[in-house]
Amino acid sequence: MSHNGILNYVPHQCPKREGSGKRSRRDDLQNHYHVKKQVEIEGAISEWTSQHLAEEVIDMMNRAGVLVGQVVTVKEVVENEQVQAWDAVQEVPVQGSNGDSWNIKMQGMFPLIDGVDSKPMWSGPNLGFHTDEVLRNNLGLSVDVVPKLRADGIVG
Known part of the structure; x- marks a missing residue:
């Protein structure tokens, strides 16, 4: 799920808000519960997260053991130092039908295996x-x- 396009989180792991009087969702791990209560769950989480900066929410959820991550743009993914260190996005040549050519960025192959070229061979x-x-x-x-x-x- 996403909160205002800023965070992704796993709702059944969201911690009980201290002093809120609201019961924890940790006891309701079955998906059918979440589907039935999706609006309520998303509303409670949106209310709580809207009171904090994204970094604060991520820190609090990480400390509570909740799977959470910030939503990023494609540009941010491509420029990410870990993505670059793993050579996870690579330039691949494209041949146009009229003879012109250009490069596009494509995801490299995973897992990386010693001695195996992970570069995409063809752009499609x-x-x-x-x-x-x-x-x-x-x-x-x-x-x-x-x-x-x-x-x-x-x-x-």
Whole structure:
């Protein structure tokens, strides 16, 4: 679950708020309870977390043994020193259909094994590579309809 896009947490592990008079959720570990009480649980946690900085919430939850982590952007993941140390995001070349090329960032392979190159070998097919196949085989469009869709700018 997420609190205002800042934290992820495991709700059944959230500690009882001292002095709140609210019972602990630790006794209700079955998922069906959480589904039934999701709005109540998220409301209580949002109320509590909104009174603290994200760093304070993470520290308090860690001390209480709750699984929690701050939500980060893709940019923050790519720039993270641990991600970089593990070479977890790597530059992979892409060849365009018109001969141009560029690099994209892709996740490296895990686990890392000595002597095995963990770099992705291929970035995948170009955008739109399977469009005709999907339109014809999966959607049942006829051979003459697809070029018209392309000419009308409906598909690329």
